[in-house]
Amino acid sequence: MSDVSEHAIADTLMALAHRRGRDKSFCPSEAARTLFDESHWREHMADVRQVAADLARQGRLDMLSRGSLLSPDVAHSGPIRLRLC
Numbered sequence: 001m002s003d004v005s006e007h008a009i010a011d012t013l014m015a016l017a018h019r020r021g022r023d024k025s026f027c028p029s030e031a032a033r034t035l036f037d038e039s040h041w042r043e044h045m046a047d048v049r050q051v052a053a054d055l056a057r058q059g060r061l062d063m064l065s066r067g068s069l070l071s072p073d074v075a076h077s078g079p080i081r082l083r084l085c
Contacts, residue, residue, distance in 0.1 A: 004035050004044070009051040017061060017084045025064055025081035028052050052082055059085055 012031045020026050028048045032041040035048075055061040056072035063070040064081045 004047075006047075006051050006054075009035065009048055010055060013048070013052055013055060013082065014060065017082060020083065022084045025062075025083040028080065028082055049076075049080070052080075061085060 009031060012034055013028070016026050016030055016034075029041065029045065032044050032048045035041075036044045052061060052063060053072035056063045056070075061082050062085050063072055063076070064083065065076065065078060070076055070080060
């Protein structure tokens with residue numbers, strides 16, 4: 001995990017989700033860009049996606065690909081979107 005705590009990542013993901021509302025999704029990279037230096041945010045995407053999966057397991061976020069729900073227990077290599085449950 002990076003210098004930014006899992007709690008800070010979770011808070012950022014949930015803040016973005018609440019700003020969008022239940023009907024709209026967002027890319028986890030938005031959280032990474034918010035939390036990390038513009039030239040290094042990509043290096044932290046695995047951390048952000050892991051926290052997003054944890055939030056999905058808790059029933060707080062949905063993970064989506066092309067509008068379909070994804071299991072947080074399966075590693076997904078392609079683009080994903082997040083939204084409030």
